[in-house]
Structure formats: C-alpha cells, structure tokens
Amino acid sequence: MKRETIAIHGGWDGDPTTKAVAVPIYQTIAFEFDSAEHGAALFNLEVEGNIYTRIGNPTNAVLEKRVAALEGGLEALSVSSGMAAIEYSLINIAEAGNNIVSLPQLYGATYTLLAHILPKRGISSRFSASDDPAEVDKLIDENTRAVYCESVGNPAGNVADIEGLARVAHKHGVPLIVDNTIATPILLRPIECGADVVVHSMTKFMGGHGTTLGGMIVDSGKFPWRDYPERFYMLNRPEIAYHGVVYVEHYGDAAYVARCRTVCQRNTGATLSPFNGFLLLQGVETLALRVERHVENARQVAEFLRGHPVVEWVNYAGFPDNPLYPMAQRYLGSKRCSLLTFGVKGGFEAGKRCFNALRLFKRMVNMGDAKSLACHPASTTHRQLTPEEQLQVGVTPEMIRLSVGIEHIDDIIEDLAQALEQSKREASEAVAISVGGR
Ligand SMILES: Cc1ncc(COP(=O)(O)O)c(C=O)c1O
Structure with a gap:
C-alpha cells in the first residue's frame, strides 16, 4: 500500500467481533488470563497476547503497526511523549561508560538530555563540529553506542545526510537513530536511507491537531545486533530484568524494540494512554x-x-x-x-x-x-x-x-x-x- 493508504488502514482490519470499523479505545489497565498456565505462558513470552497496559495495549498496537508500516520499519513501540521515545531509544542500548555521538543542532530538550542529563548517569555525549559525516566519524570509539540526529533539525531546518551518517555509524558497528518528527514519513523515510531506528514526537505533525502528546520508536529490524555480542550484550545475553530472555534469540530481528518495551517501558512506565493512542490514530489518517x-x-x-x-x-x-x-x-x-x-x-x-x-x-x-x-x-x-x-x-x-x-x-x-x-x-x-x- 502507498503511504496515504497505510495512514488510514495500516494495522487495522476492523473488529471481527463487533464489526466496528473505527479502532476501539481499549480503556483497560489489565487483560484477563484464561488460567494460571495461560498467564505464565504470556509472561514467558511463549504466546502472544496482552498482559498490562504499561507493557502494551490493543489500541496503541494499531498505532504502532501503522507507524512502523509508514516508516518502512519492522516493529514499533508507542510511548507517552517524543522525549520518552528519545530517551528509551538510547538507554535501551547505552549504559554508564558509553557515549552517544550526535549532530550538533537538535531540539532544545533533546540537547539538554544528551548534554546534561544522560552524562549524570554516566552516558556522555559528543557533538560533532558540523553535520559532515566525516566529523561524526572522528568522534566514534569503542564505547559509542549510537549515532543520533534529526532528519530535519528543529529549529535550524538543517537536513541530515542520513546515508553518510549511516555509513560511518555502520563502519564502527553502531546504529544510527534518527528523529523524523519534522519531516514525517510522508516527506522522508530514514530507514530507506540506512537509519536503524526512527523516533518520533507524535505530538507534532503525526497527531496534527495540537491536542495529544505521544512518542514512537520504530525499529528497522536491520541492525545486526548479533554481530556485536559484547557491545550490545543486553540484547545478546540473558536479560536479568526479564527473567533471562535472550532478545536476539527470542525476537530475532525485532530484538531492539522488544527490549525497549519489556525492559525500558515496563519498568519505567512512560506509556501512551489508549485514549491518546486513539486520538493520534485520527490524526495520522489525514497526515x-x-x-x-x-x-x-x-x-x-x-x-x-x-x-x-x-x-x-x-x-x-x-x-x-x-x-x-x-x-x-x-x-x-x-x-x-x-x-x-x-x-x-x-x-x-x-x-x-x-x-x-x-x-x-x-x-x-x-x-x-x-x-x-x-x-x-x-x-x-x-x-x-x-x-x-x-x-x-x-x-x-x-x-x-x-x-x-x-x-x-x-x-x-x-x-x-x-x-x-x-x-x-x-x-x-x-x-x-x-x-x-x-
Ligand atoms: C524534533 C523534536 N523531537 C522531539 C520533541 C519532543 O517531543 P514531545 O514534546 O512529544 O516530548 C520535539 C518537541 O518539540 C521536537 O521538536
């Protein structure tokens, strides 16, 4: 389907039980288990299904599928704001002792997150001297966990050389994370240019009516996490925060976004409310x-x-x-x-x-x-x-x-x-x- 069509139909085929055409708002916190065994299977990730809205919700799931399809990604996770999306996208793979290499021109709160907040947790940031990928290349070392940029910078309007940045990031074995809030997938699809993860403030053009905060993390499913078992050990080794699951084994290409959901979101809780998910779906239809x-x-x-x-x-x-x-x-x-x-x-x-x-x-x-x-x-x-x-x-x-x-x-x-x-x-x-x- 073309983007105009995905924006209206992506991720939703109607409700088979009620025949509702619009996506219902599943305004519920939790979902009932058929039995103790069913609950255990859900927690063990052996069967698909819903557990608790902090981890996932069917209304938000439609929005996630729709935005993943619009961006040409594999899977997505909706969160409560664009800033939550940016923070999760980074802390999912970086920890104390690591660094993030970023283009210098960024939205103000993103700059503050990178320059002042993450460093207090031991994750330092290195801002390149210019947008030139060669300048970014110089800053990447063995402790770098991601290259970060905005496809179109706020407020400078600078357009990132995504292909060039992806090339240098991949040369060093790190992913490129791109904030595509301003361009939207209608004007630019960073994954097609080599980006590994796309983040959004859904609050802006995607929602489009100035009513609803939301964020999205889209995983391209293309970054080879398995090739770097030490650097990205959190995806390659048993995860203590989710009873020992090995994300790359259990989720394959969708390992990154699965960990984001079950470790970052589940345990820190910046969840999109289903009502906001519904409002954002209305906005995306006319994007x-x-x-x-x-x-x-x-x-x-x-x-x-x-x-x-x-x-x-x-x-x-x-x-x-x-x-x-x-x-x-x-x-x-x-x-x-x-x-x-x-x-x-x-x-x-x-x-x-x-x-x-x-x-x-x-x-x-x-x-x-x-x-x-x-x-x-x-x-x-x-x-x-x-x-x-x-x-x-x-x-x-x-x-x-x-x-x-x-x-x-x-x-x-x-x-x-x-x-x-x-x-x-x-x-x-x-x-x-x-x-x-x-
Ligand atoms: C490019 C960009 N990214 C992220 C954000 C943060 O989004 P939110 O307000 O949804 O947290 C903004 C907010 O203006 C933004 O302009």
Missing part, C-alpha cells in the same frame, strides 16, 4: 493530506517573507541560494518542511514586536498543528541553553520560528503582513519618542 498543504503554504510564506522590506533574512531550504538546499533536494525532493525561521530587521526588539503583533498565528512552543504557530526559541524552547549553546543548536536572538498551518494561505499571509507593518510602525514611533525626548 498525507495535511503535510501536502503545510508544505505548499510554507513555500508561499517563505516567498512572501523574502520579498518583504522589513525582513532581514529567511531560512527556508527551498531557496536555491540557501546552504541547506542541496541536502534538502537530495532527501526531500521538490518538497520542503513547513517549519521555517526568519529575522526582522532591527534585531531582537523588532522580532519581538512582530511576534507580539501576530493575530492568526498562535504564539506558542508547539509545531505541526493544523493551526499556524509562531515561536521565539531564544525566550522559550531554547531558553535554558547558554547563548553559546543556543548558537550551537542554531538559535539566534532575533529568530522567529514559524510552523505554517493549513489555513487558507491568503489569511496566513495577511496576518504576517499586518504584523510586520505593525512592528515597523512601532519602531518608527519608538525612534520619534527617543528623538523627541532628547
């Missing part, structure tokens, strides 16, 4: 249509901003003179993501005035909503970072980030136009007052 509209609206917004006299710069990978263009062209084809950044002439204050004058755009820190959203990263998402760290992850003080929604393009542009005019007017008034006051 392809929404992304198409997001992409086209963003293209027109970028053109408009670039032609506006008050705008200093626009970072949009669709402009051939943008340094991101070649990589975007290679991985996204003719389409571009609907996240873009721009700076208003006059620096921080001018940017703030424009931001404050927006009416249709919602001022908030989310993205990927059907609604158009604007954010000022330096004062919000990336506020906890030092100015140097902000620059490292691609944030400048005046930068405004837009997540262009799917409203009518005329209304979107009209709002931006009035906000830019308003900020210009306020700037002249401020000059007049300061001149008058002298």
Whole structure:
C-alpha cells in the first residue's frame, strides 16, 4: 500500500467481533488470563497476547503497526511523549561508560538530555563540529553506542545526510537513530536511507491537531545486533530484568524494540494512554493530506517573507541560494518542511514586536498543528541553553520560528503582513519618542 493508504488502514482490519470499523479505545489497565498456565505462558513470552497496559495495549498496537508500516520499519513501540521515545531509544542500548555521538543542532530538550542529563548517569555525549559525516566519524570509539540526529533539525531546518551518517555509524558497528518528527514519513523515510531506528514526537505533525502528546520508536529490524555480542550484550545475553530472555534469540530481528518495551517501558512506565493512542490514530489518517498543504503554504510564506522590506533574512531550504538546499533536494525532493525561521530587521526588539503583533498565528512552543504557530526559541524552547549553546543548536536572538498551518494561505499571509507593518510602525514611533525626548 502507498503511504496515504497505510495512514488510514495500516494495522487495522476492523473488529471481527463487533464489526466496528473505527479502532476501539481499549480503556483497560489489565487483560484477563484464561488460567494460571495461560498467564505464565504470556509472561514467558511463549504466546502472544496482552498482559498490562504499561507493557502494551490493543489500541496503541494499531498505532504502532501503522507507524512502523509508514516508516518502512519492522516493529514499533508507542510511548507517552517524543522525549520518552528519545530517551528509551538510547538507554535501551547505552549504559554508564558509553557515549552517544550526535549532530550538533537538535531540539532544545533533546540537547539538554544528551548534554546534561544522560552524562549524570554516566552516558556522555559528543557533538560533532558540523553535520559532515566525516566529523561524526572522528568522534566514534569503542564505547559509542549510537549515532543520533534529526532528519530535519528543529529549529535550524538543517537536513541530515542520513546515508553518510549511516555509513560511518555502520563502519564502527553502531546504529544510527534518527528523529523524523519534522519531516514525517510522508516527506522522508530514514530507514530507506540506512537509519536503524526512527523516533518520533507524535505530538507534532503525526497527531496534527495540537491536542495529544505521544512518542514512537520504530525499529528497522536491520541492525545486526548479533554481530556485536559484547557491545550490545543486553540484547545478546540473558536479560536479568526479564527473567533471562535472550532478545536476539527470542525476537530475532525485532530484538531492539522488544527490549525497549519489556525492559525500558515496563519498568519505567512512560506509556501512551489508549485514549491518546486513539486520538493520534485520527490524526495520522489525514497526515498525507495535511503535510501536502503545510508544505505548499510554507513555500508561499517563505516567498512572501523574502520579498518583504522589513525582513532581514529567511531560512527556508527551498531557496536555491540557501546552504541547506542541496541536502534538502537530495532527501526531500521538490518538497520542503513547513517549519521555517526568519529575522526582522532591527534585531531582537523588532522580532519581538512582530511576534507580539501576530493575530492568526498562535504564539506558542508547539509545531505541526493544523493551526499556524509562531515561536521565539531564544525566550522559550531554547531558553535554558547558554547563548553559546543556543548558537550551537542554531538559535539566534532575533529568530522567529514559524510552523505554517493549513489555513487558507491568503489569511496566513495577511496576518504576517499586518504584523510586520505593525512592528515597523512601532519602531518608527519608538525612534520619534527617543528623538523627541532628547
Ligand atoms: C524534533 C523534536 N523531537 C522531539 C520533541 C519532543 O517531543 P514531545 O514534546 O512529544 O516530548 C520535539 C518537541 O518539540 C521536537 O521538536
């Protein structure tokens, strides 16, 4: 099936008992065992079935199958947020003494997780000097357990060279983990380019309506964990945290995601609620249509901003003179993501005035909503970072980030136009007052 069809039908064939067409919400914590023997067989992983919603739930299972199919992966695990997905994807295979090698430009909380939280648990992070796979190559050593990147970086919009990164990661025998939140599998499928694991904040475009937090870890099923029995011993040796199961033997190619579910999620509990699973399924159904509209609206917004006299710069990978263009062209084809950044002439204050004058755009820190959203990263998402760290992850003080929604393009542009005019007017008034006051 094509992605548009998978998004609607993947993982669900209707309910054979009730004939319900929509995926039911299995709002239950636990599932009844037929007998003590049946319960034991479930716990021993000898038969398939449900035990307890912290480990798995039938509503979420449909979402997991659907997203795995959309990404071209083997299996997936849904979790309660994108950050939970990122953390589990790493701690599933890394422990004290290990390191993660990452591209430098990342979503703020991901950067904080890697730079400040995991190191307190003994897992250090090494950020490459640039996106060049050769720079990443230099940082990998025998203690590296994963190479990490965002397929399209938030907020810088940099497009990762996934093929190049997969090549260097695999040369050293480590997996490439890619956050595909911004691109979504409609625009880019990292597994086809060599990624081993894909993580998502389902909260954004996948859900698409700004109502529901969720995360997903998709396992390509392609990384040869068995070839590295010492490095990835947790998948190759009896697992003490799950009564001695050897994941690669029991689950074969799906070992990674199975351990994530039965060790990370089962014992730390960042589970997606079935109700949220249901809401995310509604969102995913229209993903392809929404992304198409997001992409086209963003293209027109970028053109408009670039032609506006008050705008200093626009970072949009669709402009051939943008340094991101070649990589975007290679991985996204003719389409571009609907996240873009721009700076208003006059620096921080001018940017703030424009931001404050927006009416249709919602001022908030989310993205990927059907609604158009604007954010000022330096004062919000990336506020906890030092100015140097902000620059490292691609944030400048005046930068405004837009997540262009799917409203009518005329209304979107009209709002931006009035906000830019308003900020210009306020700037002249401020000059007049300061001149008058002298
Ligand atoms: C690229 C990216 N990854 C992960 C996350 C974290 O997602 P969540 O808010 O669902 O935890 C975000 C949040 O903005 C993000 O932009």
